[in-house]
Amino acid sequence: MTAKITRDQLIERLASGHPVQFVETLRAEHFAQGHLPGAVHIHFEEVEERAPQVLTDKDALIVTYCSNTVCQNSRIAAEKLAKLGYANVRRYEEGKQDWQEAGLALSAP
Secondary structure, eight states: OOOEHHHHHHEEEHHOOOOOEOOOSOOOOHTTTBSSSTTTEGGGGGGHHHHHHEEEETTTTTEOHHHHHHHHHHHHHHHHHHTOSSSSSEEEETHHHHHHHHHHBBBOO
């Protein structure tokens, strides 16, 4: 099972200048409505197909997220990434809803 990361840990990491590669695991239309800063879109069903092209650094911190704790897409995607050899995968389980409720901005394409 992949480890979790909290919003506070993410904010701290971003503020210190350490890179975070966010991966939104929802459908494309949800990604287009707004996503976490610098996020790439990989629907959880497309991880095996798209990750090698989109996520080239297998040692980078990769944080999967979806809408909220009810959504399981981020967990599924994180587990698939770990099986593909990505060494530093975390799940932001509270997801986009938590990010917005904290007053943090989403990016649009």
